[in-house]
Each structure stands twice: as structure tokens, then as C-alpha cells.
Amino acid sequence: MRIAIVGLGVIGASTARSLALAGAQVTVFERSLPAAGTTATSATTFAWINSHQKNPLAYHALNVAGIAEHEALAADGGDWFFQTGNLEWAHESGLDTLSDAVAELRVRGYPAEWITPERARTLVPDLRVPPGVRDIAWYPQEGHVLPAALLARLWGEARDLGAVLRCPEEVTGVTAHGNGARVALASGGDEDFDAVVLAAGRWTEPLAAASGVPVPMADPEAPGSATVGLLGYTAPVPARVGRVLTTPELNVRPEGGGRLVVQGLDLDVHADPANVPAPDSTYAAELCARLGDLVDGAEGARLESLRVGQRSMPADGRTVAGPGSGGHVYVIATHSGITLGPLLGRLAAEEIVSGTQSPLLAEFRPERFEGVNRESLAPLTPARFAGQQ
Template sequence: MRVAVVGLGVVGASAARALARAGAEVTVFERAAPAAGTTGTSFAWINSHQKNPLPYHELNVAGMAEHGALQEDGGQWFFRTGNLEWAVGAGRSRLVEAVAELRRRGYPVEWITAGQARRLVPDLRVPDEVTDIAWYPEEGYVLPAALLARLWGEARDHGASLRCPEEVVDLAAGPKRAELRLASGARETYDVVVLAAGRWSEQLAARCGVTLPMADPEAAGSATVGFLGYTAPLATRLDRVLTTPTLNVRPEGGGRLVVQGLDLDADADPATVPGTTGRHARELISRLRGLLAGTEGARLDSLRVGQRAMPADGLTVAGFGAAGSVYTIATHSGITLGPLLGRLAAEEIVRGKESALLAAFRPDRFTGVDKSDLAPLTPARFAGQQ
């Protein structure tokens, strides 16, 4: 079976790896560079917070487990070191309700004291008014570049090839074949095309008759955009994820941290990325100093505006379109779900084994749906929403 994969982010690399391991002849088309899309600007927190309805929560829990299983085969990109979360004011009741719901679902979470939290993160500064902190021991974070290297490296080991830079500009699907038209004017035919183009998926899907409404990745202040600050190396002790009312933080390796202030995302605009010494950068650094000791002299090496690949209803899309030769994957939870979606897609494409986990996420749910009738997604403004 000859399979083309469009896009080399984590989702595309996961699909290429699984397909090549299953015996398919795989060619990946990437328009710019590996990780040039959302993969390169992700907070990369592995979790199943606020993932509703229940089938979406279950899919993300399975995605978390897939990272652990994959890492057992070697490599280090997933750090299952847990997440600490607290909230104040109105956010406190939201957190209590969220923890109760997760407990009912059997998700590992417990309440701990500020003292216990400081034993887990010695440099943590907990506000005096915070007495109870939610501890999620099975969560963690990913280093996206290291994950991509593992997935794509193994895909290459099994014969997958990369065409980069090579842009796919058109896609025609039939019952048994799909044809790609490239920016160069060349046309190529494959048994199956896997569309893993992230925030560029809607236009390509429409070319082959698949309705895939995506939230606008260019809309300033919307649910699809957000600031990510990357610090210079710091002498602070943090090996876990922190999700707090003012700042979300995770390690990035080499003493560097990734910081995110969700309320600041109202100002995020892909067309205007602020500098590393401007107002937003200064605010992120100020919040970091208030959260962790050992951050004196902290500065940002870069401040990026991430653009999320988000289907318009907020839920994952995975499956064949009506023609049967194009398999579409689009998801907001690409880092958490990437390895799982790649494996399940390969099983469906190569072996014809449909996954019950994906039953609620087929692209045909959008058939006949007018994008303008879908309610706009609410931007993430407190921990867990993103």
C-alpha cells in the first residue's frame, strides 16, 4: 500500500511511523519544515483536563498511556512528573468541581497541602491564601522536538521518505485512489492520503469533498492563539508542570522554562508578535519571579504566538471521508494524542480495524453543517481550559 502523509508535525510523524511499521510505503510531504506548525509552539502538557464529553476524556487518557508505552521502547521526551494546580476566588469552585468530576471518572488526582507541594517543588512560592492544591501524579510534559525526532526517526528506519519543502495545493479523492497536486505542478497518485496538515487542513479537505471546519488560527485574541515565553537557563528547581491562576510553567530542558499566562492571550495576535522586552514579556517574567525562587535575573529568549489547530467544535477529527481514500486527522490535543492517533489510524488504514475510541470523532459529523452556525469556541482564560 502506497500512502502519502501531508504534514510533518507530531501527528503526521506519528501516522508515518505507525504506517511504515505496518508495512506501508510512506511518503511525507511537508511544505516548510518539520514542526513548522503548531508542534513548534505548544505548551505540551500531557493531560485530560476539561476534556469533555466523556469519549474525548477517554481518548485523551488513552493518549497519555500511549506516551508511556512508547517511551518504554527507548528515548526520553515524556516526563511523567505530575502537575500541581491551585485556584483562587471564583476559580476555586471551578477547580473543586473539575477535581470531583475527574475522581468520578477514575482519573488520578488528590488534594495536598502547600507544604506537600513545596516538598515536590522546593522552590515553589505558594500564596498564603492557598491551602489546598490539586496534585495529578500521572500527568507530565513533552519536549516536542525530541518527540518528533523519535517518531520521524523510527518512520525513516522503516522506509518512510520525506519531500520537503514540497507543498500540496490540491487533493482529489476517489474510492480507491487519491491524487495530490504539488506546487511544482506535478501530480502523484497514492492508495491513501493521510491529511495531517494541522491548521491548514480545512482548505485541503474541502478539495476532496470533506467538510472540516476549523477555528480561524489567525483571529487575534481567540481560542486558537496564545503567548508562549521561553526563558534563558535558570537556577530554579522545577521538574513538573505548574498550572496556577497567574502562570502555567513547564521545563523545556537545560534549565529553560516555558511560561504561559492565559489571561494575557486576549492580546495575542499572530500578525504582531511582541518582543522579548515588551510589556507582555515583562509581565510573564514578573509572574515567574513571584512563583519560583531562583528566578532572579530571569529573561525571555523568545516570545511566540502559538496558533492552535482546532476543529470548530473543539473536538478531534479522525477517519476516512466519503470517498474512502483520504484519512483526515485534526485535533487541538495533538501532543497528547499524536502517538495514539497515529497508531489507530494505521490500524484502520492498513488492517481495516476500526477503533471504538474514534467512533465519536469521524469527519462525517460535519457533513451538511454550515460553519457559520457553529458557536465560537471560548478562549482559554484559566488553567485546564487550554
């Protein structure tokens, strides 16, 4: 089979790898450089691997399978996945919500337990736990990835298997026909393939619509909305933080080389892709001050970069994965792209090559949008508390 993939983020690279493993001839079209700095969704992400407060149950199960896919991929080696766990706590006002979430996860069989601040400090030696916090939720199965390293692993193996990258090459349209699908290119001309996979992230909607697959996406440019968030990338700090932290004031993960990624969800109301704050702005100063309060050794930390992440979110907030009518155009769109990327790529490849449908994807098909007026979809609620994003 000759298959085109539009987009070389984590999902596109994963799909390319899995299709190439299955023997397909794969061509990937990427409009800019892969992981292109601060504008690429795969490059600007908190990159937390989890199935944390992810509902309904089918979405939780999909993310649990996503974690397992990372584990299986990492078993072959590579320094991109760090399954070192996540620590979370809440202040008094949010303790009931956190307790309910932990109880639900435990009923589902998801590893979650309560530990003391003393135990937490054995896991993260430089952690500062606020005096009023007595119980901390510990999720040992969770972790984080280094997005560029993950992308390199997936695309490197796809390339080794013969996948070809056309970059920069913008796809302006995809049209399904009886025997396959046609890709229209901004550089001029059309090319035909047996199937096309749209892994275009926040640019999914117009390409999907042109191919007859309705996939309304939440506006990735809307300031302060559920699709945007501030992410700070620190200069190296002499602090021992090897795990994900999700706390009321600040979320933190390691980025390698002593650097940390920091996120204050309450500050996301100020996130605007058209007006990205400078790394020495008041927002940057606030993130650094919170980091200093949370971690010994981080006093005086500074940001090398402050970015506005733009999430790829279908308009109803749920993952999309599946073919349009006719089966020649396959669409993948999700805001859990880091957790789900390796899994969705494999499942999509299996469905395209064998025609066998995965039960894990049954509730996430694009056909749910057929005949739906996008104005009838409720606005997505932005994440403002630890564990929600």
C-alpha cells in the same frame, strides 16, 4: 499500500511511523522544515500531557488513552516524555470550579488528589505558594514532552523503516478517486497513492474540502481567539522546577537545559499572529515578573523568545479523525496534538491498513460536518483560566 501523508508535525510523524511499522510505503510531504521554528504548531506548544477538564466523556477517554500511548512509547526509551505530574491551585473565586473538576476526575478514576502547600514544596522545592492557598490539586499521571525530541523519535523510526520525506514540497490539492487519491503539488504535477492522510494542522480545511471532506477549522489567525496564545521561552534560570504548574497567574513547564516555558492565559487576549511581541516587550516583562513571584531563583528571568502559538482547532472544538466517503482520504485535526499524536497516528494506521474501526474514534469522525452550515457553529470560548487550554 502506497500512502501519502501531508504534514510532518507530531501527528504526521506518528502516522508515518505506525504505517511504516505495518508495512506500508510511506511518503510524507512537508511544505517547510519539520518543527519549523516559531511558526510550526508542533514546535510552539505548552506540550502538557493530560486529560484535564476535557469533556465530554469520550474526549476524556481519548486523552487518557493518549497518555497511556505515551507511556508505552516511552517504555522503549528516549528522553522526550517526563511524567512528573502537575500541580494546580485556584484563588477563592475559582475554588469551586477547581473542586468540581477534581471531583469529576476522581469519579472517572483519573489520578487526582488534594495535597498541602508543604507537600507541594517537596515536589517542587523552589515553589512559592501564595499565603491564601491551603489546598493544591496534584495529578501524578500528567507530565510534559519536549516536542522536538518527540518528533525526532517518531520520524526517526519511520525513516528507519523506509518512510520518505519530500521537503520542501507543498501539496495544493488532494482528490479522491475510485482506486485511491491524487496529490497535486505546487512544484507541478500529480502523484497517485492508495490513500492520503491529511495531518496538515491549521491548514487542514482547504485540503480536506478539495477532497470532498468537510472539516471547518477555527480561524488560526484571529487575534485574541481560542486558537492563539502567548508562550514565553526563558533563558536558563537557576530554579528547581521539574513538573508542570497550572496556577491562576501562570502556567509553567520545563523545557530542558534550565529553560522554562511560561504562559499567562489572561494575556492571550493580546495574542496576534500578525504582531508577535518582542521578547523584551511589556508582555514578556509581565510573564517574567509572574515567574519570579511563583518560583524562587527565577527573579530577574528573561525571555529568549516570545511566540504566538496557533492551535489547530476544528470549528466545533472537537478532534477530527477518520476517512471521508470512499475511504481514500483520512483526516486528522486536533488541538490536543501533543497528548493525542502518538495514539491518533497508531489508530489511523490500523484503520487504513486493516479497515477495522476504533471505538475510541467513533464520536470524532469528519462526517459530523456533512450538511452543517459553519455559520451555525457557536464561536469557541478562549481558555482564560488554569487547566482550560
